[in-house]
Amino acid sequence: xxxxxxxVLVVEDExxxxxxxxxxLEAEGFRVIRAETGDEALMLVDEETPxxxxxxxxxxxxxxxxxxxxxxxxxxxxGTPIIMLSARSEEVDRVRGLETGADDYVIKPYxxxxxxxxxxxxxxxxxxxxxxxxLEFEDIKLDSESHRVYRREEVLKLGPTEFxxxxxxxxxxxxxxxxxxxxxxxxxxxxxxxxxxxDVHIGRLxxxxxxxxxxxxxxxxxxxxxxxx
Amino acid sequence: xxxxxxxVLVVEDExxxxxxxxxxLEAEGFRVIRAETGDEALMLVDEETPxxxxxxxxxxxxxxxxxxxxxxxxxxxxGTPIIMLSARSEEVDRVRGLETGADDYVIKPYxxxxxxxxxxxxxxxxxxxxxxxxLEFEDIKLDSESHRVYRREEVLKLGPTEFxxxxxxxxxxxxxxxxxxxxxxxxxxxxxxxxxxxDVHIGRLxxxxxxxxxxxxxxxxxxxxxxxx
DNA sequence: TGGTTTTGTGACCAGATTGTAACGGCTTCA
DNA sequence: TGAAGCCGTTACAATCTGGTCACAAAACCA
Numbered sequence: 359x360x361x362x363x364x365x366v367l368v369v370e371d372e373x374x375x376x377x378x379x380x381x382x383l384e385a386e387g388f389r390v391i392r393a394e395t396g397d398e399a400l401m402l403v404d405e406e407t408p409x410x411x412x413x414x415x416x417x418x419x420x421x422x423x424x425x426x427x428x429x430x431x432x433x434x435x436x437g438t439p440i441i442m443l444s445a446r447s448e449e450v451d452r453v454r455g456l457e458t459g460a461d462d463y464v465i466k467p468y469x470x471x472x473x474x475x476x477x478x479x480x481x482x483x484x485x486x487x488x489x490x491x492x493l494e495f496e497d498i499k500l501d502s503e504s505h506r507v508y509r510r511e512e513v514l515k516l517g518p519t520e521f522x523x524x525x526x527x528x529x530x531x532x533x534x535x536x537x538x539x540x541x542x543x544x545x546x547x548x549x550x551x552x553x554x555x556x557d558v559h560i561g562r563l564x565x566x567x568x569x570x571x572x573x574x575x576x577x578x579x580x581x582x583x584x585x586x587x
Numbered sequence: 588x589x590x591x592x593x594x595v596l597v598v599e600d601e602x603x604x605x606x607x608x609x610x611x612l613e614a615e616g617f618r619v620i621r622a623e624t625g626d627e628a629l630m631l632v633d634e635e636t637p638x639x640x641x642x643x644x645x646x647x648x649x650x651x652x653x654x655x656x657x658x659x660x661x662x663x664x665x666g667t668p669i670i671m672l673s674a675r676s677e678e679v680d681r682v683r684g685l686e687t688g689a690d691d692y693v694i695k696p697y698x699x700x701x702x703x704x705x706x707x708x709x710x711x712x713x714x715x716x717x718x719x720x721x722l723e724f725e726d727i728k729l730d731s732e733s734h735r736v737y738r739r740e741e742v743l744k745l746g747p748t749e750f751x752x753x754x755x756x757x758x759x760x761x762x763x764x765x766x767x768x769x770x771x772x773x774x775x776x777x778x779x780x781x782x783x784x785x786d787v788h789i790g791r792l793x794x795x796x797x798x799x800x801x802x803x804x805x806x807x808x809x810x811x812x813x814x815x816x
Numbered sequence: 817t818g819g820t821t822t823t824g825t826g827a828c829c830a831g832a833t834t835g836t837a838a839c840g841g842c843t844t845c846a
Numbered sequence: 847t848g849a850a851g852c853c854g855t856t857a858c859a860a861t862c863t864g865g866t867c868a869c870a871a872a873a874c875c876a
Contacts, residue, residue, distance in 0.1 A: 431843080433852075517852055532733040554834090555854055561836060562852095579734045580833070580862070581747030746863060783823090784865055790825055791864095809822070809873070817876100824871070833862070844851075 364481055365389040367408035369399040369425065370443070371417055379412065382470050383477070396420025400428060403435055410480055412473075413460070415444045423458050430459035433518035436546060439480035443468070459549050493528040495586060496575060498567070500528050509572060516566040519544065523563050527576070527586035536583040560584055593710055594618040596637035598628040598654065599672070600646055608641065611703060625649025629657060632664055634768060636759075639709055641702075642689070644673035659688030668709035670702075722757040724815060725804060727796070729757050738801060745795040748773065752792050756805070756815035765812040789813055 366388045370376040380390045391406050393399040396417045403411070411429070415422035422442060429435045442460040462476050493500045499508040502525060507514045516524070522544045526535065535543075537553040545551055564574050577585045595617045599605040609619045620635050622628040625646045632640070640658065644651040651671060658664045671689040691705050722729040728737040731754060736743045745753070751773045755764065764772075766782040773788075774780060793803050806814045 433843085519853075530732075532735075534732065534734045551853095552855065554856085557834065558836080558854075560834095564835095578834070582734055585733060748864070780865065781867095783867090786823060787825075787865075789823095793824095807823070820873100820875080822871100822873070825869090826867105828867090829865095831862105831864085833860105835860080836858090837856105839856085840854100842851100842853080844849100846847100846849085 363387055363389045364409040365391060365406065366477065367391045367393060367399065367402055367406065367411045369393045369396070369411065369417065369422065370414040371395065372414075375414075378470070379473075382474065386474055388477075394418075396422065396425045399425050403429060403438070408438065410477060411438060411440045412477065413440055413442050415442055426458040426460050430546065430549070436518075437522055437544070439546075441473075441476055441480060459546055461546060493525065495528050495531045497572070498524075498528070498575065500525060509567065509570060512570045514566055514569060516563065519559055520563040520566055523559055524567075524586075527584075531587045532585055534579045534583050534585040539583070556584075593638040594620060594635065595706065596620045596622060596628065596631055596635065596640045598622045598625070598640065598646065598651065599643040600624065601643075604643075608702075612706070617706075623647075625651065625654045628654050632658060632667070635771075637667065639706060640667060640669045641706065642669055642671050644671055655689050670705060670709060722754070724757050724760045726801070727753075727757070727804065729754060738796065738799060741799045743795055743798060745792065748788055749792045749795050752788055753796075753815075756813075760815045763808045763812050763814040769812070785813075 366383050368376055368379050368383070368390055370379065371394050376392060376394070380392060383390050391402055391408055393402050394417075396419050399411070399413070399417075400420070402408070413422045413425060417425070426440050426442065429438065429440060439461040440459075441462045441464060442458070443464050443466055445466045461480055464473055464476060491502060493502070497510045500521075501507070505521065507516060507521065507524065523540065526540065526543050527533075537556040540556050541549070541551060541553065560576060560578075564576050567576070568574055575586055577587065579585060595612050597605055597608050597612070597619055599608060600623050605621060605623070609621060612619050620631055620637055622631050625648050628640070628642070628646075629649070631637070642651045642655060646654070651673075655669055655671065658667065658669060668690040669688070670691045670693060672693050672695055674695045690709055693702055693705060720731065722731070726739045730736075734750065736745060736750065736753065752769065755769065755772050756762075766785040769785050770778070770780060770782065774784075789805060789807075793805050796805070797803055804816055806816065808814060
């Protein structure tokens with residue numbers, strides 16, 4: 359089954375650079391959404407829900423850092439990978455130091471091949487769980503389009519993090535995910551969060567899944583992590 | 588718990604070069620095994636079963652090329668990727684190196700970053716198949732992805748250490764592992780535990796494997812160690 | 817056969833791992 | 847703006863696991 363092309367939001371104010379990037383991404387089969395300013399970027403994220411954002415850190419108006427921070431704070435966009443572009447390596451260090459939570463950093467001038475590779479790497483990391491499909495496991499049904507989860511016809515109420523956690527599990531039922539892998543997938547790459555937080559959210563997910571009765575479908579694998587079924 | 592770090596066997600007689608390489612690999616999270624000569628390399632491949640070999644072309648004694656040829660001839664080591672290092676840049680050598688069966692070929696002086704990238708590339712190429720695979724031996728089935736062990740359709744219950752122990756055995760059924768090798772593999776390199784601990788865990792593994800009946804598949808090799816089958 | 821070495825295993829306790837309630841800080845939404 | 851909801855951390859309890867020891871059993875050797 360052919361999959362819809364992943365969409366990339368390119369945020370870059372310098373037209374030449376933006377077009378080179380867009381050209382190459384389109385040549386690789388991505389759908390490209392362009393933004394010139396931070397405000398525009400934030401608006402387009404809402405409207406178009408891109409699969410990944412490539413973000414220049416120097417922007418007129420709302421800076422790239424601020425865009426990144428906002429996106430990584432909002433629960434509904436936190437899972438979208440962000441690749442930050444900056445002109446010098448010291449800047450990368452600074453940007454990192456600000457704990458903006460970007461998933462990857464690339465120094466300009468960058469090799470186009472390398473950037474493509476990084477875009478693909480980030481998509482590989484998160485995409486499967488965000489694909490607009492209906493995942494099913496036993497009596498659980500997860501509709502990533504409408505962001506709804508059903509268990510035996512009943513709609514379950516669960517928060518954004520629990521949702522992504524469950525989506526990750528349902529992508530490969532039975533597979534054991536380590537706490538680190540889950541943090542990487544569900545929370546994001548450069549985010550510092552205690553691994554015990556995963557346990558707490560697993561507990562919340564369990565409670566949510568059993569709110570209308572039924573067995574706990576989440577399996578703890580001691581010393582390894584968690585799995586669905 | 589973090590996934591087991593991939594191990595790299597570095598074969599290089601020049602101490603400075605060997606340590607630079609080892610330092611960088613360790614910084615990247617790999618476990619490094621060092622060898623100075625071809626003979627030593629061949630021995631360590633048996634003992635440590637590294638995930639990948641980085642091999643200098645010019646070695647005292649058995650040459651790099653010869654080591655490569657031997658490893659690529661033997662059935663049990665053929666799958667291990669080999670990256671050859673050489674000071675010479677002539678096309679001829681490159682061809683000869685690849686003909687011998689090396690999986691990649693890097694010319695000295697090399698960029699460390701590039702070499703790391705190639706190491707990772709080779710591991711990506713082979714690792715998924717061995718890590719995600721379902722190992723089988725007689726009526727025992729071990730699924731590393733779901734962390735489950737079956738014996739004749741029944742799910743076996745075994746702790747983390749027993750699981751790793753069994754996984755090690757099933758990687759190479761029939762192979763005899765010394766207590767030291769098992770400690771190294773299952774417990775970790777720089778951990779001090781009595782070798783008798785291995786015996787105790789072998790006992791626990793045996794009990795776990797027979798919890799639903801069946802023969803004991805673990806063989807004791809007096810004075811040497813243990814093996815599966 | 818008797819003595820020696822090696823291996824098997826039950827029991828025990830220390831420490832690690834996990835489940836979960838509670839809390840304070842933020843964000844979101846009406 | 848206030849209330850409700852969500853998040854990450856922490857602390858504590860319950861549970862499980864791992865390493866050691868001691869002694870029994872088995873294998874080996876002369």
